[in-house]
Amino acid sequence: MAAMDGRIALVTGATGGLAKAVAAGLAREGAAVVVIGRNYARAQEAVQDIRARVPAATLEPLACDVSLQSSVQAAADQVRARYGRLDVLVNAAGVFRKERHVTAEGLELTFATNVMSYFLFSNLLLDALKKAAASAGSARIVNVTSRYGNTRLAFDDLQTAKGKYSYLRSTPPTMLARVLLTQELAERLRGTGVVANAVHPGLVRNTGLLKDVGGPFRWITNRFGKTAEQAADTPLWLATAAETAAVTGKLWAQRKELPTPGMGSDVEARHRLWAECSRLAGWDGVHK
Numbered sequence: 509m510a511a512m513d514g515r516i517a518l519v520t521g522a523t524g525g526l527a528k529a530v531a532a533g534l535a536r537e538g539a540a541v542v543v544i545g546r547n548y549a550r551a552q553e554a555v556q557d558i559r560a561r562v563p564a565a566t567l568e569p570l571a572c573d574v575s576l577q578s579s580v581q582a583a584a585d586q587v588r589a590r591y592g593r594l595d596v597l598v599n600a601a602g603v604f605r606k607e608r609h610v611t612a613e614g615l616e617l618t619f620a621t622n623v624m625s626y627f628l629f630s631n632l633l634l635d636a637l638k639k640a641a642a643s644a645g646s647a648r649i650v651n652v653t654s655r656y657g658n659t660r661l662a663f664d665d666l667q668t669a670k671g672k673y674s675y676l677r678s679t680p681p682t683m684l685a686r687v688l689l690t691q692e693l694a695e696r697l698r699g700t701g702v703v704a705n706a707v708h709p710g711l712v713r714n715t716g717l718l719k720d721v722g723g724p725f726r727w728i729t730n731r732f733g734k735t736a737e738q739a740a741d742t743p744l745w746l747a748t749a750a751e752t753a754a755v756t757g758k759l760w761a762q763r764k765e766l767p768t769p770g771m772g773s774d775v776e777a778r779h780r781l782w783a784e785c786s787r788l789a790g791w792d793g794v795h796k
């Protein structure tokens with residue numbers, strides 16, 4: 509029997525290289541994997557790619573535009589209705605956009621995708637994760653992020669509406685935000701058997717993230733980056749290994765814990781970000 513037989517996993521961003529490799533790894537371990545794509549065709553294409561690598565895989569394509577709260581809500585509802593439980597949630601969908609875009613729901617696209625989707629999927633699937641933890645001993649949230657250096661969150665402008673937009677201003681703070689949300693989740697989930705960790709995969713070759721940016725970044729990434737399979741190693745380890753079942757609230761890279769310098773250790777910033785995400789979700793205290 510494979511280690512994840514009978515377990516249910518959901519992976520966002522699974523139409524991209526890194527998260528697709530994570531989804532394939534989970535399927536290889538025996539998990540049934542919900543493969544999220546921005547539309548059904550993208551999700552189905554990823555399912556076919558994964559099945560070519562793992563012929564025995566149990567996969568379900570699910571359409572969800574993760575930048576839209578209504579779409580995330582609908583996907584989470586479907587997963588709860590169909591499976592009732594969730595053993596592994598991997599949040600990895602992300603964007604790196606040259607121009608500022610606003611979603612149909614009025615949020616800035618990078619913040620909506622990189623931060624709100626992580627917050628929403630985690631919260632909307634919490635009951636399903638707790639149910640899995642109660643029956644299997646543990647359930648795991650793995651939030652793919654990046655090293656964030658000395659980046660800080662500008663709480664008066666989280667959606668980069670002020671001044672001139674640049675991806676260097678909009679994107680690095682979303683990586684820090686993912687770390688802070690992971691820490692806050694871990695605190696809130698203590699004692700439930702659900703753990704939450706963040707992971708920096710390293711630079712990933714042929715990433716779709718840079719299609720909008722190009723130039724030297726793309727050259728460096730393709731020259732020095734890891735393959736998607738190599739980049740998937742630590743996320744998979746956090747999602748499946750026995751030795752990480754009880755580890756929570758940390759940032760990882762190459763199976764080693766990373767420090768969270770600067771604002772990444774600021775408890776007040778963490779609380780503030782959580783409150784702001786709750787407000788943007790319109791929850792008014794429901795999930796606070």
Ligand SMILES: NC(=O)c1ccc[n+]([C@@H]2O[C@H](COP(=O)([O-])OP(=O)(O)OC[C@H]3O[C@@H](n4cnc5c(N)ncnc54)[C@H](OP(=O)(O)O)[C@@H]3O)[C@@H](O)[C@H]2O)c1
Pocket residue numbers: 520521522523524525526527544545546550572573574575576600601602603621652653654655708709710711712713714715716717718729733
């Ligand atoms: N690549 C790196 O060097 C690197 C380094 C550190 C951290 N990361 C993080 O790792 C994660 C994965 O990166 P990657 O390199 O695998 O990027 P990628 O190849 O561009 O994959 C990102 C995935 O997110 C999906 N996505 C974006 N917006 C979406 C939306 N609104 N609805 C549904 N899906 C959406 C993309 O789907 P489409 O293809 O349909 O757009 C794609 O499948 C990202 O969150 C990134 O921040 C990457």
